[in-house]
Amino acid sequence: MYRDHTKVIRVGDKKIGGGNPVLIQSMTNTKTENVEQTVAQILALEQAGCDIIRCAVPTMEAAKALKEIKKQIHIPLVADIHFDYRLAIAAMENGADKIRINPGNIGNTERIKAVVDVAKERNIPIRVGVNSGSLEKELVEQYHGVTAEGLVESALDKVHIIEELGYDNLVISIKSSDVLMCAKAHELIAEKTNYPLHVGITEAGTLYSGNIKSAIGLGIILNQGIGDTIRVSLTGAPLEEIKSAKRILKTLGLRKGGVEVVSCPTCGRTQIDLIGLANKVETMVQDIPLDIKVAVMGCVVNGPGEAKEADIGIAGGVGVGLLIKHGEIIKKVPEEELLDTLREELLNWKK
Numbered sequence: 055m056y057r058d059h060t061k062v063i064r065v066g067d068k069k070i071g072g073g074n075p076v077l078i079q080s081m082t083n084t085k086t087e088n089v090e091q092t093v094a095q096i097l098a099l100e101q102a103g104c105d106i107i108r109c110a111v112p113t114m115e116a117a118k119a120l121k122e123i124k125k126q127i128h129i130p131l132v133a134d135i136h137f138d139y140r141l142a143i144a145a146m147e148n149g150a151d152k153i154r155i156n157p158g159n160i161g162n163t164e165r166i167k168a169v170v171d172v173a174k175e176r177n178i179p180i181r182v183g184v185n186s187g188s189l190e191k192e193l194v195e196q197y198h199g200v201t202a203e204g205l206v207e208s209a210l211d212k213v214h215i216i217e218e219l220g221y222d223n224l225v226i227s228i229k230s231s232d233v234l235m236c237a238k239a240h241e242l243i244a245e246k247t248n249y250p251l252h253v254g255i256t257e258a259g260t261l262y263s264g265n266i267k268s269a270i271g272l273g274i275i276l277n278q279g280i281g282d283t284i285r286v287s288l289t290g291a292p293l294e295e296i297k298s299a300k301r302i303l304k305t306l307g308l309r310k311g312g313v314e315v316v317s318c319p320t321c322g323r324t325q326i327d328l329i330g331l332a333n334k335v336e337t338m339v340q341d342i343p344l345d346i347k348v349a350v351m352g353c354v355v356n357g358p359g360e361a362k363e364a365d366i367g368i369a370g371g372v373g374v375g376l377l378i379k380h381g382e383i384i385k386k387v388p389e390e391e392l393l394d395t396l397r398e399e400l401l402n403w404k405k
């Protein structure tokens with residue numbers, strides 16, 4: 055498997071690559087210069103399961119703010135830099151655990167060297183990122199458009215520039231909003247390099263389309279054993295990115311833990327507000343540290359049978375619900391008490 059053979063890159067106290075668990079990343083959307091707001095968002099993301107956080111560093115003030123932010127958070131921080139190499143240097147001097155640059159927009163080799171020298175001195179990894187939107191003109195012409203092959207060549211060119219400067223503490227990312235092109239580019243690059251890969255579908259869209267595109271793209275890529283760390287990019291709250299990333303990894307069997315909620319699609323037999331209940335259950339189980347499956351089913355006809363597969367389940371009746379544990383009905387509860395009863399069972403969970 056590719057993932058087992060990638061190089062291990064240390065980012066703060068976390069390890070990316072070499073078969074280590076696939077790490078979840080997100081990016082703050084506060085102004086990095088606003089330390090208080092940025093720290094509050096990072097702490098909430100940590101709580102939700104974010105492993106590594108990235109902050110945009112568009113100004114010198116933002117680079118300097120990293121020092122204060124770092125003191126108040128507990129996960130490694132990546133500084134995201136575009137255009138100005140001095141910001142990359144300042145970010146590292148102010149405690150960034152990793153920097154993300156696109157050497158293509160950092161400037162000439164001298165400027166890239168200045169960044170690499172500081173990274174080398176402090177042993178700070180660099181994520182070399184290329185994006186389909188900024189693929190070089192020559193590669194677009196050579197490959198007759200933006201293609202997976204062009205993206206791979208662009209990424210490896212950037213990596214070679216840094217390797218020639220004597221540094222190989224690198225993670226690569228190739229991003230495209232075209233899901234299938236993105237998947238193909240990852241398949242191609244995984245054959246050519248053993249640097250760990252940061253995987254994500256860029257500009258994936260709003261909560262709805264972004265989740266679908268990310269799940270399909272990351273699913274195809276990760277299921278082939280490719281990818282060492284992920285970010286689900288959503289036009290939405292960063293907390294949603296973490297929820298989705300955790301669900302994607304769990305669905306692919308790449309992460310254990312957390313309650314999985316399965317629920318029926320509802321039909322003409324449904325006698326309770328199942329849609330409302332299933333959503334409430336999904337929110338309610340967020341903080342429950344069990345690795346079990348909960349079924350929320352709409353009726354007593356198929357519900358008990360279908361809930362058998364789960365560790366615990368609810369099957370709705372007329373104004374009531376049945377609580378089912380490992381296929382056995384254990385309680386009949388009024389509809390309005392179902393959520394609390396289920397929570398109680400989970401908090402006192404015994405197999």
Ligand code: SF4
Pocket residue numbers: 318319320321322323324351352353354355356357360
């Ligand atoms: S569990 Fe019952 S309500 Fe839900 S889809 Fe199946 S038959 Fe319909």
